[in-house]
Structure formats: structure tokens, C-alpha cells
Amino acid sequence: MSTNANDSVSVGTATAKPGEMVRGAIPGLDMAGGVKVEIPVIVINGADAGPTFWVNAAIHGDEPEGPLACALASKRIDPSKLRGAVVLVPCVNPMAFSAAERGNPLDTFAYDMNRIYPGKPDGYFTDRLAHAHWQAMKDVADMEISIHSGGAHSFLDKAIFVDERPESVELAKAMGEGWGCIMSNFTKTGSPMAAMNSVGKVGITVELGGRSYTSPERFRYVGEELAKSIVNICYHYDMLDGQATYPSDATIGQQEALLAPSSGIFLPEEGVDFLKMMKKGDTIARIINVFGDEVGVLRAPADGMFFGLRALPNVNQGDWCCFFNKVEGPRE
Numbered sequence: 086m087s088t089n090a091n092d093s094v095s096v097g098t099a100t101a102k103p104g105e106m107v108r109g110a111i112p113g114l115d116m117a118g119g120v121k122v123e124i125p126v127i128v129i130n131g132a133d134a135g136p137t138f139w140v141n142a143a144i145h146g147d148e149p150e151g152p153l154a155c156a157l158a159s160k161r162i163d164p165s166k167l168r169g170a171v172v173l174v175p176c177v178n179p180m181a182f183s184a185a186e187r188g189n190p191l192d193t194f195a196y197d198m199n200r201i202y203p204g205k206p207d208g209y210f211t212d213r214l215a216h217a218h219w220q221a222m223k224d225v226a227d228m229e230i231s232i233h234s235g236g237a238h239s240f241l242d243k244a245i246f247v248d249e250r251p252e253s254v255e256l257a258k259a260m261g262e263g264w265g266c267i268m269s270n271f272t273k274t275g276s277p278m279a280a281m282n283s284v285g286k287v288g289i290t291v292e293l294g295g296r297s298y299t300s301p302e303r304f305r306y307v308g309e310e311l312a313k314s315i316v317n318i319c320y321h322y323d324m325l326d327g328q329a330t331y332p333s334d335a336t337i338g339q340q341e342a343l344l345a346p347s348s349g350i351f352l353p354e355e356g357v358d359f360l361k362m363m364k365k366g367d368t369i370a371r372i373i374n375v376f377g378d379e380v381g382v383l384r385a386p387a388d389g390m391f392f393g394l395r396a397l398p399n400v401n402q403g404d405w406c407c408f409f410n411k412v413e414g415p416r417e
């Protein structure tokens with residue numbers, strides 16, 4: 086909810102008075118061995134009134150870009166200058182993050198935490214953790230971004246999923262310059278974003294990073310870009326003084342995951358690149374076998390752009406190899 090100038094903001098064990106930044110955790114569950122699983126939070130409560138902006142990261146444990154972005158952003162948001170509140174949840178799924186896996190390897194029944202919101206108090210382990218997270222977030226947050234990446238299997242360039250309401254598109258554009266690949270959400274239920282939108286609030290899913298962007302320089306770049314966007318959102322909603330930037334070339338589109346037409350080595354065509362418009366039928370990549378013979382061609386299914394590619398070029402027939410945005414037109 087929007088804060089008043091004199092309100093404290095509480096999330097789990099963290100209560101921040103106006104002008105304070107406080108760390109704490111949303112209590113979760115106990116493991117058989119006595120280990121307590123809790124969700125770390127950073128609550129930044131501004132000295133003055135304003136909206137509450139909530140950032141979720143690492144709901145998929147093989148996506149460390151969001152936690153880095155939260156760490157960087159927390160150093161750049163001065164609570165004495167903030168209007169409203171920023172809540173950073175750097176690691177929504179701590180068991181998965183500790184295992185560097187998409188989901189918690191100890192919970193195969195509710196493995197993908199991004200498909201089970203708002204969770205269940207009496208469900209599988211991860212259902213219960215999602216429920217605790219949702220209970221902490223649902224009344225506090227006005228707007229939410231979930232940070233994702235290509236994880237262990239791919240690299241995704243700057244891409245956003247929205248539910249197409251004006252407030253959702255506004256939040257997407259507030260991610261700033263370079264974030265023009267804005268698509269309609271493909272998971273209509275089960276994600277934190279979907280749960281937020283179902284109660285009349287606003288949540289979006291943003292993607293940047295993944296396995297082929299983990300060299301020191303590239304990983305830092307990804308964290309920087311995401312941290313800049315968190316601060317840019319604060320500028321846009323007048324929570325911090327500063328000049329927001331916006332994408333100059335935002336488009337409307339739908340995601341399609343393209344599957345490998347044959348098995349072999351996936352070789353993107355020279356000159357094609359992330360977030361560059363292509364025509365329907367243009368060659369994205371050729372697949373060669375281990376003898377070097379061409380055994381398949383992957384073509385653009387529509388006018389649009391790819392925003393994600395698999396990190397390892399060896400593919401089997403039917404493996405997804407490319408995330409494509411079928412662009413329908415410019416966004417006003």
C-alpha cells in the first residue's frame with residue numbers, strides 16, 4: 086500500500102521506520118535436519134510518502150542476475166531521499182538458489198515456484214513457501230517486478246512480459262532505455278506477476294542474462310542494467326529525484342519458443358542478433374551434423390526478433406533453441 090510520511094513498513098521480521106533501510110526475512114519452513122528456510126528481504130522505507138515498489142529475484146535458483154541487481158540497487162537508494170518504499174527480495178527461492186537449480190531439488194512435486202502462486206498453506210513444500218511470500222507481499226506491494234534470466238540453459242536479452250493493462254505497460258516502459266521488447270504474458274496464472282494482477286495491482290516479469298553471460302564483465306553488465314532499471318522505476322514514479330529514460334522503439338508482440346527441426350550443432354546465421362527486427366522466413370540459424378553437413382534450417386516464424394538463445398549449441402530435434410518475439414507493431 087502507499088505509505089504515509091510517518092508509517093513504518095513491515096515485511097516478515099523487517100520493520101523499517103521512515104528514512105530507514107532494514108534487513109530481515111519472511112519466515113518459511115523448517116527442514117527435517119533443523120535448518121530453517123526463510124526468504125531474505127531488504128525494506129527501504131522512504132522519509133516521505135509514496136507508493137511501495139516490490140522487487141522479486143531468484144524465484145528460479147539458476148538465475149543469479151536478480152540477486153546481484155538487488156544488491157547493487159540497495160546501495161543506490163537513499164531512504165532519506167525516497168518517497169514511498171522499495172522492498173527487495175533478492176532470493177525468493179533460497180533452496181533452489183543454494184542448489185543453483187531452477188527449482189528446489191528436494192521438492193519435485195512443486196518444482197517450478199513460478200507456476201504455483203499464490204501458493205497453498207497446506208500444499209507441497211514450495212507451495213507453502215510461495216504462500217508465505219504472497220501473504221507478506223499482497224497487502225504491502227503496489228507494483229512488483231520479477232527478475233528472471235535464461236538461467237542454466239540460455240541467455241535472454243532485455244525482454245518484458247506484461248498483462249497489457251495500461252498500468253502494466255507503464256511499469257514495463259519505466260524499466261528504461263533499451264527495454265522495448267515488451268510482450269503479452271504467456272503464463273496467465275501461477276507467477277507472482279499473475280497473482281498481483283489478479284488482485285488488481287500491477288506486476289511484470291523482466292528477463293536479462295543467463296548462462297552465456299556469466300563472464301565477469303558480462304555478469305556485472307547484467308547486474309548494472311537491472312539495478313539501473315530499479316532506480317529508473319523510482320524516477321518514473323517520482324519516488325526519487327532524477328530523470329527517467331524510456332525505450333524509444335517499444336513493440337507489441339507474443340513469445341514463441343522455437344524448437345530445433347533437426348539434431349546437431351546450432352549455428353546462428355552471421356549478422357543476426359538479439360532484438361534486431363527480421364522478416365518472416367529469414368534464416369535465424371542452420372543446424373549442421375558432426376560431419377559438417379547442413380541438416381536443418383531455423384527460420385523466423387513471423388516478422389519479429391529473437392530475444393533468447395540456448396547457451397550450448399548442441400541440440401536434439403525438438404529441443405527449444407530460440408525465444409522469438411512475433412512483433413505485431415509498435416507500442417504508442
Ligand SMILES: [Zn+2]
Binds near residue numbers: 145148232233234236
Ligand atoms: Zn526464471
